Amino acid sequence: xxxxxxxxxxxxxxxxxxxxxxxxxxxxxxxxxxxxxxxxxxxxxxxxxxxxxxxxxxxxxxxxxxxxxxxxxxxxxxxxxxxxxxxxxxxxxxxxxxxxxxxxxxxxx
Numbered sequence: 001x002x003x004x005x006x007x008x009x010x011x012x013x014x015x016x017x018x019x020x021x022x023x024x025x026x027x028x029x030x031x032x033x034x035x036x037x038x039x040x041x042x043x044x045x046x047x048x049x050x051x052x053x054x055x056x057x058x059x060x061x062x063x064x065x066x067x068x069x070x071x072x073x074x075x076x077x078x079x080x081x082x083x084x085x086x087x088x089x090x091x092x093x094x095x096x097x098x099x100x101x102x103x104x105x106x107x108x109x
Contacts, residue, residue, distance in 0.1 A: 040063065073090050
């Protein structure tokens, strides 16, 4: 027997097996596409736009250094000034809330 101390939500987020009435339902990580373009907050919009277009996409998910989703760039944002930083151009992601929120430091005040 193993006592997983980080909790059930961490277990499920890691994609580890589960039991119960919802065990057979697909999780977001199982149905989400893995080939979506991503970028960092400190990148230039022009560089990201070129990379996104080359990949055949019209949007890009903005991640921080811990690979947490911070926002989204859609085609409208990608068409703006190529010298802008991603942080200035992106649409921010909603703030986490509720008991599944990983950390109070991510909550907006």
